[in-house]
Amino acid sequence: MIFDVIIAGCGPTGAMLAAELRLHDVRVLVLEKETEPVSFVRIVGLHIRSLELMAMRGLLERIREHGRQRPAGAYFAAIDKPAPAGLDSAYAYLLGIPQPVIVRLLEEHAIGLGAQVRRGAAVAGLEPDDEGVTVELADGERLRSRYLVGCDGARSTVRKLLGVGFPGEPARNDTLMGEMEVGVPPEQIATKMTEIGAIHRPFWLRPMGAGSYSVVVPAAGVSDRAEPPTLADFQQQLRAVTGTDFGVHSPRWLSRFGDATRLAERYRVGRVLLAGDAAHIHPPIGGQGLNLGVQDAFNLGWKLAAQVRGWAPDTLLDTYQAERHPVAADVLDNTRAQAELLSPEPGPRAVRRLLTALMDFDQVNRYLIEQVTAIGIRYDLGEGPDLLGRRLPDIAVKPGRLYDLLHRGRGLLLDRTERLTAARWSDRVDHLSDPTAALDAPAVLLRPDGHVAWIGDDQHDLDAHLTRWFGKPS
Numbered sequence: 001m002i003f004d005v006i007i008a009g010c011g012p013t014g015a016m017l018a019a020e021l022r023l024h025d026v027r028v029l030v031l032e033k034e035t036e037p038v039s040f041v042r043i044v045g046l047h048i049r050s051l052e053l054m055a056m057r058g059l060l061e062r063i064r065e066h067g068r069q070r071p072a073g074a075y076f077a078a079i080d081k082p083a084p085a086g087l088d089s090a091y092a093y094l095l096g097i098p099q100p101v102i103v104r105l106l107e108e109h110a111i112g113l114g115a116q117v118r119r120g121a122a123v124a125g126l127e128p129d130d131e132g133v134t135v136e137l138a139d140g141e142r143l144r145s146r147y148l149v150g151c152d153g154a155r156s157t158v159r160k161l162l163g164v165g166f167p168g169e170p171a172r173n174d175t176l177m178g179e180m181e182v183g184v185p186p187e188q189i190a191t192k193m194t195e196i197g198a199i200h201r202p203f204w205l206r207p208m209g210a211g212s213y214s215v216v217v218p219a220a221g222v223s224d225r226a227e228p229p230t231l232a233d234f235q236q237q238l239r240a241v242t243g244t245d246f247g248v249h250s251p252r253w254l255s256r257f258g259d260a261t262r263l264a265e266r267y268r269v270g271r272v273l274l275a276g277d278a279a280h281i282h283p284p285i286g287g288q289g290l291n292l293g294v295q296d297a298f299n300l301g302w303k304l305a306a307q308v309r310g311w312a313p314d315t316l317l318d319t320y321q322a323e324r325h326p327v328a329a330d331v332l333d334n335t336r337a338q339a340e341l342l343s344p345e346p347g348p349r350a351v352r353r354l355l356t357a358l359m360d361f362d363q364v365n366r367y368l369i370e371q372v373t374a375i376g377i378r379y380d381l382g383e384g385p386d387l388l389g390r391r392l393p394d395i396a397v398k399p400g401r402l403y404d405l406l407h408r409g410r411g412l413l414l415d416r417t418e419r420l421t422a423a424r425w426s427d428r429v430d431h432l433s434d435p436t437a438a439l440d441a442p443a444v445l446l447r448p449d450g451h452v453a454w455i456g457d458d459q460h461d462l463d464a465h466l467t468r469w470f471g472k473p474s
Protein backbone atom coordinates (compact mmCIF):
# COMPACT_ATOMS: atom_id res chain seq x y z
CA MET A 1 0.00 0.00 0.00
CA ILE A 2 1.82 3.11 -1.19
CA PHE A 3 -0.73 5.78 -0.31
CA ASP A 4 -2.85 6.31 2.76
CA VAL A 5 -5.31 8.58 0.96
CA ILE A 6 -5.99 9.18 -2.72
CA ILE A 7 -7.93 12.35 -3.49
CA ALA A 8 -9.78 12.59 -6.82
CA GLY A 9 -9.69 16.20 -8.02
CA CYS A 10 -7.29 19.07 -7.39
CA GLY A 11 -9.79 21.92 -7.10
CA PRO A 12 -9.91 24.05 -3.96
CA THR A 13 -11.46 21.24 -1.88
CA GLY A 14 -8.98 18.54 -2.94
CA ALA A 15 -5.94 20.81 -2.54
CA MET A 16 -7.04 21.97 0.92
CA LEU A 17 -7.71 18.40 2.04
CA ALA A 18 -4.31 17.21 0.79
CA ALA A 19 -2.59 19.94 2.80
CA GLU A 20 -4.57 19.16 5.96
CA LEU A 21 -3.67 15.46 5.69
CA ARG A 22 0.01 16.24 5.16
CA LEU A 23 0.09 18.18 8.45
CA HIS A 24 -0.24 14.73 10.02
CA ASP A 25 2.27 12.95 7.75
CA VAL A 26 -0.43 11.07 5.86
CA ARG A 27 0.84 9.80 2.48
CA VAL A 28 -1.39 11.61 -0.01
CA LEU A 29 -1.77 11.39 -3.78
CA VAL A 30 -4.04 13.86 -5.59
CA LEU A 31 -5.26 12.71 -9.01
CA GLU A 32 -6.40 15.52 -11.31
CA LYS A 33 -7.91 14.76 -14.71
CA GLU A 34 -6.91 18.05 -16.34
CA THR A 35 -3.34 18.24 -17.63
CA GLU A 36 -3.13 22.00 -16.98
CA PRO A 37 -4.61 24.15 -14.20
CA VAL A 38 -7.96 25.72 -15.14
CA SER A 39 -7.62 29.16 -16.72
CA PHE A 40 -11.16 30.44 -16.03
CA VAL A 41 -10.48 33.73 -14.31
CA ARG A 42 -13.66 33.62 -12.24
CA ILE A 43 -13.39 35.94 -9.27
CA VAL A 44 -14.67 34.24 -6.15
CA GLY A 45 -15.19 35.68 -2.72
CA LEU A 46 -13.57 34.15 0.33
CA HIS A 47 -15.90 34.80 3.25
CA ILE A 48 -14.94 35.37 6.88
CA ARG A 49 -14.78 31.75 8.04
CA SER A 50 -12.56 30.72 5.12
CA LEU A 51 -10.25 33.67 5.82
CA GLU A 52 -10.07 32.46 9.42
CA LEU A 53 -9.13 28.95 8.27
CA MET A 54 -6.36 30.40 6.10
CA ALA A 55 -5.12 32.41 9.10
CA MET A 56 -5.18 29.23 11.23
CA ARG A 57 -2.74 27.60 8.84
CA GLY A 58 -0.53 30.66 8.31
CA LEU A 59 -1.70 31.10 4.71
CA LEU A 60 -3.69 34.29 4.90
CA GLU A 61 -0.86 36.77 4.25
CA ARG A 62 0.14 34.94 1.07
CA ILE A 63 -3.45 34.74 -0.16
CA ARG A 64 -4.32 38.33 0.72
CA GLU A 65 -1.53 39.62 -1.57
CA HIS A 66 -3.46 38.25 -4.55
CA GLY A 67 -6.94 39.44 -3.64
CA ARG A 68 -8.93 42.58 -3.02
CA GLN A 69 -10.57 43.25 0.31
CA ARG A 70 -14.21 44.29 0.14
CA PRO A 71 -16.82 44.98 2.81
CA ALA A 72 -18.28 41.83 4.35
CA GLY A 73 -21.93 42.84 3.87
CA ALA A 74 -24.39 42.98 0.96
CA TYR A 75 -23.94 39.34 -0.16
CA PHE A 76 -27.31 37.95 0.93
CA ALA A 77 -29.35 38.11 -2.30
CA ALA A 78 -27.22 41.18 -3.14
CA ILE A 79 -29.35 43.27 -0.77
CA ASP A 80 -27.35 46.41 -0.33
CA LYS A 81 -26.94 46.64 3.45
CA PRO A 82 -23.60 47.08 5.19
CA ALA A 83 -22.48 44.38 7.64
CA PRO A 84 -23.59 45.01 11.24
CA ALA A 85 -21.03 46.68 13.49
CA GLY A 86 -18.81 44.55 15.70
CA LEU A 87 -18.81 41.27 13.78
CA ASP A 88 -16.93 38.89 16.04
CA SER A 89 -13.91 38.23 13.82
CA ALA A 90 -10.46 39.68 13.23
CA TYR A 91 -11.09 39.07 9.52
CA ALA A 92 -14.47 40.75 8.98
CA TYR A 93 -14.23 41.35 5.23
CA LEU A 94 -14.61 39.52 1.93
CA LEU A 95 -11.55 38.75 -0.17
CA GLY A 96 -12.21 38.76 -3.91
CA ILE A 97 -9.67 36.52 -5.63
CA PRO A 98 -9.50 34.70 -8.99
CA GLN A 99 -10.40 31.04 -8.42
CA PRO A 100 -7.32 29.74 -10.35
CA VAL A 101 -5.08 31.77 -8.00
CA ILE A 102 -6.61 30.37 -4.82
CA VAL A 103 -6.38 26.84 -6.27
CA ARG A 104 -2.72 27.38 -7.23
CA LEU A 105 -1.85 28.73 -3.77
CA LEU A 106 -3.57 25.82 -2.01
CA GLU A 107 -1.95 23.29 -4.36
CA GLU A 108 1.50 24.84 -3.75
CA HIS A 109 0.82 24.73 -0.01
CA ALA A 110 -0.12 21.01 -0.23
CA ILE A 111 2.92 20.16 -2.37
CA GLY A 112 5.14 22.19 -0.02
CA LEU A 113 3.93 19.97 2.81
CA GLY A 114 4.74 16.82 0.80
CA ALA A 115 1.55 15.93 -1.11
CA GLN A 116 1.96 14.39 -4.57
CA VAL A 117 -0.24 15.78 -7.35
CA ARG A 118 -0.59 13.90 -10.65
CA ARG A 119 -2.19 15.78 -13.53
CA GLY A 120 -3.79 14.11 -16.55
CA ALA A 121 -4.96 11.31 -14.24
CA ALA A 122 -8.74 10.80 -14.31
CA VAL A 123 -10.32 8.42 -11.81
CA ALA A 124 -12.55 6.04 -13.77
CA GLY A 125 -13.16 3.11 -11.42
CA LEU A 126 -12.97 2.10 -7.79
CA GLU A 127 -13.10 -1.16 -5.87
CA PRO A 128 -13.25 -0.86 -2.09
CA ASP A 129 -12.47 -3.85 0.15
CA ASP A 130 -11.79 -4.40 3.85
CA GLU A 131 -8.23 -3.06 3.75
CA GLY A 132 -8.40 -0.28 1.21
CA VAL A 133 -9.53 0.93 -2.19
CA THR A 134 -8.24 0.04 -5.65
CA VAL A 135 -8.54 3.12 -7.85
CA GLU A 136 -8.55 2.69 -11.61
CA LEU A 137 -7.51 5.52 -13.91
CA ALA A 138 -8.99 6.21 -17.36
CA ASP A 139 -5.85 4.73 -18.99
CA GLY A 140 -6.30 1.46 -17.05
CA GLU A 141 -3.56 2.03 -14.45
CA ARG A 142 -4.53 0.73 -10.99
CA LEU A 143 -3.48 2.35 -7.72
CA ARG A 144 -4.06 1.34 -4.15
CA SER A 145 -4.76 3.39 -1.02
CA ARG A 146 -6.41 2.96 2.34
CA TYR A 147 -9.01 5.68 1.71
CA LEU A 148 -10.33 7.56 -1.32
CA VAL A 149 -11.94 11.00 -1.20
CA GLY A 150 -13.97 12.29 -4.15
CA CYS A 151 -13.28 16.02 -4.46
CA ASP A 152 -14.03 15.77 -8.17
CA GLY A 153 -16.67 18.45 -8.51
CA ALA A 154 -20.35 18.61 -9.38
CA ARG A 155 -20.31 15.74 -11.89
CA SER A 156 -18.27 13.59 -9.49
CA THR A 157 -17.24 10.26 -10.96
CA VAL A 158 -16.56 8.96 -7.45
CA ARG A 159 -20.08 9.79 -6.27
CA LYS A 160 -21.59 8.09 -9.33
CA LEU A 161 -19.39 5.00 -8.96
CA LEU A 162 -20.44 4.72 -5.32
CA GLY A 163 -24.09 4.93 -6.38
CA VAL A 164 -24.76 7.66 -3.83
CA GLY A 165 -28.00 9.50 -4.58
CA PHE A 166 -27.84 13.21 -5.39
CA PRO A 167 -31.42 14.37 -4.90
CA GLY A 168 -32.58 17.95 -5.38
CA GLU A 169 -33.79 20.25 -8.12
CA PRO A 170 -32.41 20.18 -11.67
CA ALA A 171 -31.19 23.37 -13.32
CA ARG A 172 -33.99 25.68 -14.45
CA ASN A 173 -31.71 28.37 -15.85
CA ASP A 174 -28.23 28.26 -17.36
CA THR A 175 -25.85 31.15 -17.76
CA LEU A 176 -22.99 31.67 -20.20
CA MET A 177 -19.83 33.20 -18.75
CA GLY A 178 -16.60 33.96 -20.61
CA GLU A 179 -13.90 36.40 -21.50
CA MET A 180 -13.47 37.83 -25.01
CA GLU A 181 -12.82 40.96 -27.06
CA VAL A 182 -15.56 43.24 -28.38
CA GLY A 183 -15.97 45.14 -31.64
CA VAL A 184 -17.94 48.17 -30.42
CA PRO A 185 -17.02 51.29 -28.41
CA PRO A 186 -17.37 51.24 -24.57
CA GLU A 187 -20.19 53.84 -24.64
CA GLN A 188 -22.43 51.47 -26.61
CA ILE A 189 -21.80 48.74 -24.04
CA ALA A 190 -22.52 51.10 -21.13
CA THR A 191 -25.87 52.13 -22.65
CA LYS A 192 -27.00 48.51 -23.11
CA MET A 193 -25.81 47.56 -19.62
CA THR A 194 -28.04 50.24 -18.09
CA GLU A 195 -30.98 49.29 -20.28
CA ILE A 196 -30.82 45.49 -19.81
CA GLY A 197 -29.39 45.42 -16.27
CA ALA A 198 -32.53 47.19 -15.10
CA ILE A 199 -34.68 44.16 -15.90
CA HIS A 200 -32.80 41.85 -13.53
CA ARG A 201 -31.33 39.30 -15.91
CA PRO A 202 -27.91 37.81 -15.42
CA PHE A 203 -26.23 40.04 -17.98
CA TRP A 204 -23.04 42.09 -18.08
CA LEU A 205 -20.03 43.06 -20.16
CA ARG A 206 -17.24 44.27 -17.87
CA PRO A 207 -13.80 45.46 -19.02
CA MET A 208 -10.98 43.21 -17.71
CA GLY A 209 -8.08 45.25 -19.15
CA ALA A 210 -5.98 44.67 -22.28
CA GLY A 211 -9.09 45.01 -24.50
CA SER A 212 -10.78 42.00 -22.95
CA TYR A 213 -14.33 41.84 -21.49
CA SER A 214 -15.97 39.52 -19.01
CA VAL A 215 -19.30 38.54 -20.60
CA VAL A 216 -22.31 37.03 -18.79
CA VAL A 217 -25.59 36.31 -20.52
CA PRO A 218 -28.46 33.82 -20.03
CA ALA A 219 -27.97 30.59 -22.01
CA ALA A 220 -30.58 29.04 -24.29
CA GLY A 221 -31.83 25.53 -23.43
CA VAL A 222 -28.82 23.24 -22.98
CA SER A 223 -29.12 19.84 -24.67
CA ASP A 224 -25.78 18.35 -23.57
CA ARG A 225 -24.23 19.67 -20.34
CA ALA A 226 -20.96 17.86 -20.99
CA GLU A 227 -20.44 19.94 -24.18
CA PRO A 228 -18.70 23.30 -23.57
CA PRO A 229 -20.34 26.42 -25.05
CA THR A 230 -19.00 28.05 -28.23
CA LEU A 231 -18.48 31.66 -29.26
CA ALA A 232 -21.50 31.27 -31.54
CA ASP A 233 -23.63 30.48 -28.45
CA PHE A 234 -22.51 33.76 -26.87
CA GLN A 235 -23.18 35.73 -30.07
CA GLN A 236 -26.63 34.21 -30.47
CA GLN A 237 -27.64 34.82 -26.85
CA LEU A 238 -26.28 38.37 -26.76
CA ARG A 239 -28.39 39.12 -29.85
CA ALA A 240 -31.45 37.43 -28.33
CA VAL A 241 -31.18 39.34 -25.02
CA THR A 242 -29.83 42.73 -26.13
CA GLY A 243 -30.43 42.94 -29.89
CA THR A 244 -26.68 43.05 -30.68
CA ASP A 245 -23.69 40.71 -30.25
CA PHE A 246 -21.29 43.63 -29.59
CA GLY A 247 -19.00 42.15 -32.26
CA VAL A 248 -17.54 39.71 -29.69
CA HIS A 249 -14.53 37.72 -30.92
CA SER A 250 -11.20 36.15 -29.80
CA PRO A 251 -12.45 34.34 -26.67
CA ARG A 252 -9.92 33.63 -23.87
CA TRP A 253 -12.25 31.13 -22.20
CA LEU A 254 -15.92 30.17 -22.36
CA SER A 255 -17.98 28.44 -19.69
CA ARG A 256 -21.52 27.79 -18.59
CA PHE A 257 -23.13 27.18 -15.20
CA GLY A 258 -26.60 26.18 -14.09
CA ASP A 259 -28.69 26.70 -10.97
CA ALA A 260 -29.24 23.05 -9.99
CA THR A 261 -29.46 22.42 -6.25
CA ARG A 262 -28.52 18.96 -4.99
CA LEU A 263 -27.13 17.30 -1.86
CA ALA A 264 -25.51 13.86 -1.69
CA GLU A 265 -27.46 11.40 0.43
CA ARG A 266 -24.29 10.21 2.13
CA TYR A 267 -20.79 11.67 2.52
CA ARG A 268 -19.19 8.33 3.37
CA VAL A 269 -19.48 4.78 2.12
CA GLY A 270 -16.91 2.73 4.05
CA ARG A 271 -13.46 3.82 2.90
CA VAL A 272 -14.69 6.30 0.31
CA LEU A 273 -15.79 9.84 1.15
CA LEU A 274 -17.11 12.88 -0.70
CA ALA A 275 -16.37 16.58 -0.19
CA GLY A 276 -16.98 19.92 -1.90
CA ASP A 277 -19.08 20.19 -5.05
CA ALA A 278 -18.98 16.39 -5.33
CA ALA A 279 -21.27 16.38 -2.27
CA HIS A 280 -23.38 19.51 -2.83
CA ILE A 281 -24.25 21.97 -5.58
CA HIS A 282 -26.31 25.14 -5.61
CA PRO A 283 -26.46 28.39 -7.61
CA PRO A 284 -23.49 30.71 -6.97
CA ILE A 285 -25.67 33.33 -5.22
CA GLY A 286 -23.95 34.68 -2.14
CA GLY A 287 -20.63 33.12 -3.26
CA GLN A 288 -20.62 30.13 -0.92
CA GLY A 289 -19.66 26.97 -2.90
CA LEU A 290 -15.90 27.16 -2.75
CA ASN A 291 -16.05 28.31 0.86
CA LEU A 292 -18.26 25.34 1.76
CA GLY A 293 -15.90 22.88 0.03
CA VAL A 294 -12.76 24.25 1.68
CA GLN A 295 -14.54 24.10 5.04
CA ASP A 296 -15.56 20.46 4.37
CA ALA A 297 -11.88 19.70 3.77
CA PHE A 298 -10.91 21.42 7.01
CA ASN A 299 -13.46 19.39 8.95
CA LEU A 300 -12.50 16.09 7.32
CA GLY A 301 -8.71 16.46 7.17
CA TRP A 302 -7.76 15.92 10.81
CA LYS A 303 -10.41 13.23 11.32
CA LEU A 304 -9.24 11.17 8.35
CA ALA A 305 -5.63 11.71 9.42
CA ALA A 306 -6.52 10.42 12.90
CA GLN A 307 -8.11 7.35 11.31
CA VAL A 308 -5.01 6.68 9.21
CA ARG A 309 -2.60 7.31 12.11
CA GLY A 310 -4.61 4.87 14.22
CA TRP A 311 -5.64 7.12 17.13
CA ALA A 312 -9.16 8.04 15.96
CA PRO A 313 -11.95 7.11 18.34
CA ASP A 314 -14.45 4.72 16.64
CA THR A 315 -17.04 7.35 15.81
CA LEU A 316 -14.74 10.24 14.82
CA LEU A 317 -14.81 9.80 11.04
CA ASP A 318 -18.60 9.62 11.01
CA THR A 319 -18.82 13.02 12.68
CA TYR A 320 -17.71 14.44 9.31
CA GLN A 321 -21.08 13.67 7.72
CA ALA A 322 -22.99 14.36 10.95
CA GLU A 323 -21.52 17.88 11.12
CA ARG A 324 -21.13 18.89 7.46
CA HIS A 325 -24.28 17.47 5.86
CA PRO A 326 -26.60 19.78 7.86
CA VAL A 327 -24.34 22.76 7.11
CA ALA A 328 -24.61 22.09 3.37
CA ALA A 329 -28.39 21.60 3.68
CA ASP A 330 -28.60 25.07 5.27
CA VAL A 331 -26.49 26.63 2.49
CA LEU A 332 -28.70 25.01 -0.15
CA ASP A 333 -31.74 26.42 1.60
CA ASN A 334 -30.34 29.92 1.86
CA THR A 335 -29.46 29.89 -1.86
CA ARG A 336 -33.01 28.73 -2.67
CA ALA A 337 -34.31 31.67 -0.63
CA GLN A 338 -31.87 34.08 -2.29
CA ALA A 339 -32.90 32.84 -5.75
CA GLU A 340 -36.51 33.69 -4.94
CA LEU A 341 -35.49 37.12 -3.67
CA LEU A 342 -33.78 37.82 -7.00
CA SER A 343 -36.85 36.94 -9.06
CA PRO A 344 -38.37 39.83 -11.06
CA GLU A 345 -41.94 38.64 -10.24
CA PRO A 346 -44.07 41.06 -8.17
CA GLY A 347 -44.54 38.67 -5.21
CA PRO A 348 -40.83 37.95 -4.61
CA ARG A 349 -40.03 41.64 -5.19
CA ALA A 350 -42.45 42.56 -2.41
CA VAL A 351 -40.79 40.00 -0.10
CA ARG A 352 -37.41 41.47 -1.06
CA ARG A 353 -38.59 44.97 -0.08
CA LEU A 354 -39.86 43.59 3.23
CA LEU A 355 -36.58 41.76 3.97
CA THR A 356 -34.59 44.83 2.97
CA ALA A 357 -36.51 46.80 5.61
CA LEU A 358 -36.12 44.00 8.18
CA MET A 359 -32.36 44.03 7.67
CA ASP A 360 -32.30 47.43 9.34
CA PHE A 361 -32.79 45.42 12.54
CA ASP A 362 -29.29 44.49 13.67
CA GLN A 363 -30.23 40.93 14.67
CA VAL A 364 -31.74 40.14 11.28
CA ASN A 365 -28.76 41.51 9.38
CA ARG A 366 -26.35 39.72 11.73
CA TYR A 367 -28.20 36.39 11.38
CA LEU A 368 -28.05 36.52 7.57
CA ILE A 369 -24.41 37.55 7.36
CA GLU A 370 -23.40 34.90 9.88
CA GLN A 371 -25.07 32.33 7.61
CA VAL A 372 -23.40 33.41 4.39
CA THR A 373 -19.97 33.89 5.98
CA ALA A 374 -20.27 30.61 7.96
CA ILE A 375 -19.23 32.17 11.28
CA GLY A 376 -22.62 31.28 12.78
CA ILE A 377 -22.07 27.51 12.49
CA ARG A 378 -22.57 25.53 15.69
CA TYR A 379 -21.94 21.80 15.43
CA ASP A 380 -24.21 19.71 17.61
CA LEU A 381 -21.73 18.35 20.17
CA GLY A 382 -24.35 17.69 22.84
CA GLU A 383 -25.68 19.67 25.79
CA GLY A 384 -23.58 22.60 26.94
CA PRO A 385 -22.99 26.35 26.85
CA ASP A 386 -23.65 28.22 23.61
CA LEU A 387 -19.92 28.29 22.77
CA LEU A 388 -19.74 24.48 22.61
CA GLY A 389 -19.48 23.43 18.95
CA ARG A 390 -18.85 26.97 17.73
CA ARG A 391 -15.61 28.34 16.34
CA LEU A 392 -13.41 30.45 18.55
CA PRO A 393 -12.41 33.79 16.98
CA ASP A 394 -8.74 34.74 16.72
CA ILE A 395 -8.51 36.10 20.27
CA ALA A 396 -5.46 37.65 21.92
CA VAL A 397 -3.38 35.19 23.97
CA LYS A 398 -0.09 35.52 25.80
CA PRO A 399 2.21 34.78 22.83
CA GLY A 400 0.14 36.91 20.41
CA ARG A 401 -2.86 35.58 18.47
CA LEU A 402 -4.68 32.31 19.05
CA TYR A 403 -4.67 31.25 15.39
CA ASP A 404 -0.87 31.42 15.26
CA LEU A 405 -0.90 28.46 17.66
CA LEU A 406 -3.00 26.32 15.27
CA HIS A 407 -0.69 26.24 12.21
CA ARG A 408 0.25 22.61 12.76
CA GLY A 409 -3.33 21.37 12.77
CA ARG A 410 -3.22 19.97 16.32
CA GLY A 411 -5.74 20.25 19.13
CA LEU A 412 -5.25 22.96 21.75
CA LEU A 413 -6.14 23.17 25.42
CA LEU A 414 -6.51 26.88 26.17
CA ASP A 415 -6.42 27.07 29.92
CA ARG A 416 -6.99 30.09 32.15
CA THR A 417 -7.07 27.99 35.34
CA GLU A 418 -3.32 27.14 35.28
CA ARG A 419 -4.03 23.72 36.79
CA LEU A 420 -5.27 21.55 33.92
CA THR A 421 -3.15 19.23 31.82
CA ALA A 422 -3.32 17.45 28.47
CA ALA A 423 0.17 16.00 28.84
CA ARG A 424 -0.90 12.41 28.10
CA TRP A 425 -2.12 13.58 24.66
CA SER A 426 0.90 15.80 24.00
CA ASP A 427 1.59 14.06 20.65
CA ARG A 428 -1.79 15.38 19.37
CA VAL A 429 -2.80 18.29 21.60
CA ASP A 430 -0.93 21.45 22.63
CA HIS A 431 -1.51 23.22 25.91
CA LEU A 432 -1.46 26.96 26.49
CA SER A 433 -1.82 28.03 30.08
CA ASP A 434 -2.76 31.71 29.99
CA PRO A 435 -4.84 33.33 32.74
CA THR A 436 -4.98 36.53 30.66
CA ALA A 437 -6.51 34.95 27.50
CA ALA A 438 -9.50 36.95 26.22
CA LEU A 439 -11.81 34.01 26.85
CA ASP A 440 -15.17 33.96 28.59
CA ALA A 441 -14.63 30.50 30.12
CA PRO A 442 -12.12 28.89 32.51
CA ALA A 443 -10.72 26.61 29.79
CA VAL A 444 -11.64 25.27 26.35
CA LEU A 445 -10.48 22.34 24.28
CA LEU A 446 -10.16 23.31 20.63
CA ARG A 447 -10.23 20.78 17.82
CA PRO A 448 -7.72 21.19 14.96
CA ASP A 449 -10.49 22.90 12.93
CA GLY A 450 -10.82 25.59 15.61
CA HIS A 451 -14.20 24.45 16.96
CA VAL A 452 -14.77 24.24 20.71
CA ALA A 453 -15.02 20.59 21.83
CA TRP A 454 -15.17 21.16 25.58
CA ILE A 455 -15.61 23.99 28.11
CA GLY A 456 -14.96 23.68 31.83
CA ASP A 457 -12.43 23.45 34.66
CA ASP A 458 -12.62 19.82 35.75
CA GLN A 459 -9.69 17.54 34.87
CA HIS A 460 -11.76 14.29 34.82
CA ASP A 461 -14.29 15.84 32.49
CA LEU A 462 -11.48 17.17 30.31
CA ASP A 463 -9.82 13.73 30.14
CA ALA A 464 -13.12 12.21 29.00
CA HIS A 465 -13.42 14.80 26.23
CA LEU A 466 -9.78 14.44 25.20
CA THR A 467 -10.49 10.72 24.82
CA ARG A 468 -13.73 11.40 22.93
CA TRP A 469 -11.98 13.58 20.33
CA PHE A 470 -8.33 12.52 20.40
CA GLY A 471 -8.54 8.86 21.36
CA LYS A 472 -6.80 6.97 24.12
CA PRO A 473 -3.70 8.63 25.61
CA SER A 474 -0.41 7.34 24.22
Ligand SMILES: Cc1cc2nc3c(=O)[nH]c(=O)nc-3n(C[C@H](O)[C@H](O)[C@H](O)COP(=O)(O)OP(=O)(O)OC[C@H]3O[C@@H](n4cnc5c(N)ncnc54)[C@H](O)[C@@H]3O)c2cc1C
Nearest residue numbers: 009011012013033044045123153276277287288289290291
Ligand atom coordinates in the same frame (compact mmCIF):
# COMPACT_ATOMS: atom_id res chain seq x y z
C1 LIG B 1 -20.05 31.76 -11.81
C2 LIG B 1 -19.65 31.15 -10.53
C3 LIG B 1 -19.24 31.97 -9.48
C4 LIG B 1 -18.87 31.41 -8.28
N1 LIG B 1 -18.51 32.24 -7.26
C5 LIG B 1 -18.20 31.73 -6.06
C6 LIG B 1 -17.83 32.57 -4.96
O1 LIG B 1 -17.78 33.80 -5.06
N2 LIG B 1 -17.51 31.98 -3.77
C7 LIG B 1 -17.57 30.64 -3.62
O2 LIG B 1 -17.31 30.15 -2.51
N3 LIG B 1 -17.88 29.81 -4.64
C8 LIG B 1 -18.20 30.32 -5.84
N4 LIG B 1 -18.53 29.48 -6.87
C9 LIG B 1 -18.53 28.02 -6.64
C10 LIG B 1 -17.13 27.40 -6.73
O3 LIG B 1 -16.53 27.73 -7.96
C11 LIG B 1 -17.21 25.88 -6.55
O4 LIG B 1 -18.06 25.61 -5.46
C12 LIG B 1 -15.83 25.29 -6.29
O5 LIG B 1 -15.05 25.32 -7.46
C13 LIG B 1 -15.93 23.83 -5.80
O6 LIG B 1 -14.65 23.35 -5.57
P1 LIG B 1 -14.35 21.79 -5.63
O7 LIG B 1 -12.87 21.65 -5.40
O8 LIG B 1 -15.26 21.06 -4.72
O9 LIG B 1 -14.74 21.34 -7.10
P2 LIG B 1 -14.10 21.85 -8.51
O10 LIG B 1 -13.61 23.25 -8.40
O11 LIG B 1 -15.11 21.51 -9.51
O12 LIG B 1 -12.84 20.90 -8.66
C14 LIG B 1 -12.97 19.55 -9.00
C15 LIG B 1 -11.69 19.08 -9.65
O13 LIG B 1 -11.80 17.68 -9.91
C16 LIG B 1 -11.30 17.40 -11.21
N5 LIG B 1 -11.94 16.15 -11.65
C17 LIG B 1 -13.20 15.97 -12.11
N6 LIG B 1 -13.42 14.67 -12.38
C18 LIG B 1 -12.27 14.01 -12.09
C19 LIG B 1 -11.87 12.64 -12.14
N7 LIG B 1 -12.72 11.68 -12.57
N8 LIG B 1 -10.63 12.31 -11.76
C20 LIG B 1 -9.77 13.28 -11.32
N9 LIG B 1 -10.08 14.58 -11.28
C21 LIG B 1 -11.33 14.95 -11.63
C22 LIG B 1 -11.69 18.63 -12.02
O14 LIG B 1 -10.89 18.74 -13.18
C23 LIG B 1 -11.44 19.74 -11.01
O15 LIG B 1 -10.12 20.22 -11.04
C24 LIG B 1 -18.90 30.01 -8.10
C25 LIG B 1 -19.28 29.18 -9.15
C26 LIG B 1 -19.67 29.73 -10.35
C27 LIG B 1 -20.10 28.84 -11.47
